[in-house]
Amino acid sequence: MTDISPSAYIGDGVTLGSDVKIGPGAVLLGPCTVEDGVWIGPGAQIGAPPEMSSLPQNAAWNGDLQHAGVRIGANAVIREGAVVHQGSYRETTVGARSWVLTRAYLAHDVLLGEDSTVSAGVSVGGHCVIGERVNIGMNAVVHQRRVIAPGAMIGMGTPVTRDVPPFAKVFGTPPRLTGVNAVGLERAGHDAALSDVLLKHYEAGELFVGSDWLPENLGSLGSAVSWWRAQGELRPVALSLG
Numbered sequence: 001m002t003d004i005s006p007s008a009y010i011g012d013g014v015t016l017g018s019d020v021k022i023g024p025g026a027v028l029l030g031p032c033t034v035e036d037g038v039w040i041g042p043g044a045q046i047g048a049p050p051e052m053s054s055l056p057q058n059a060a061w062n063g064d065l066q067h068a069g070v071r072i073g074a075n076a077v078i079r080e081g082a083v084v085h086q087g088s089y090r091e092t093t094v095g096a097r098s099w100v101l102t103r104a105y106l107a108h109d110v111l112l113g114e115d116s117t118v119s120a121g122v123s124v125g126g127h128c129v130i131g132e133r134v135n136i137g138m139n140a141v142v143h144q145r146r147v148i149a150p151g152a153m154i155g156m157g158t159p160v161t162r163d164v165p166p167f168a169k170v171f172g173t174p175p176r177l178t179g180v181n182a183v184g185l186e187r188a189g190h191d192a193a194l195s196d197v198l199l200k201h202y203e204a205g206e207l208f209v210g211s212d213w214l215p216e217n218l219g220s221l222g223s224a225v226s227w228w229r230a231q232g233e234l235r236p237v238a239l240s241l242g
């Protein structure tokens with residue numbers, strides 16, 4: 001059953017699925033689609049215009065609907081005080097079953113994959129692409145147009161100024177790839193032995209950019225590597241292994 005607080009504001013152009021819960025003081029501005037089973041906490045702010053000086057800062061609460069919209073996937077959780085802005089050319093998207101925790105910020109045109117976690121206080125700049133099952137630690141900052149591949153784990157407070165390959169563990173200032181997210185890899189249904197395989201490739205400096213070469217021993221991780229390569233020109237984080 002849908003449960004919307006009387007003090008929440010649901011603007012024109014907002015479409016709500018079934019069994020949606022929206023807390024007191026939350027603001028949703030259109031265009032915006034909230035799919036089934038989403039939980040939106042008190043004070044969350046969804047659908048303000050992109051923070052781009054070249055675009056109009058429209059008053060969507062008065063029916064002035066512009067921009068490319070926001071989509072919150074099924075069974076996602078948006079915690080209290082989180083902010084998600086409109087896309088400028090594509091829907092800013094929170095993937096199904098993902099969590100955006102308190103005070104987190106997703107800027108315009110961000111694509112957040114399914115089953116991912118954006119922890120408290122994280123800021124994600126515009127146009128970023130984040131794969132499925134990514135975990136971004138508290139108060140990390142992701143520079144605009146960066147790519148974080150599926151299964152990656154970002155440490156608390158890390159400034160992500162480069163792109164992060166699949167199932168990498170990245171932390172530090174400047175950010176460094178320090179290992180493989182072995183726990184996340186297993187939870188995603190991959191053979192545990194593939195953790196060592198992937199680590200050996202990373203230790204050899206093989207970040208799977210700049211060629212079509214795909215090692216045969218990657219097994220079920222091949223799809224994550226193919227996703228990573230498909231994101232265009234990549235600037236991977238530096239290695240700090242051993």
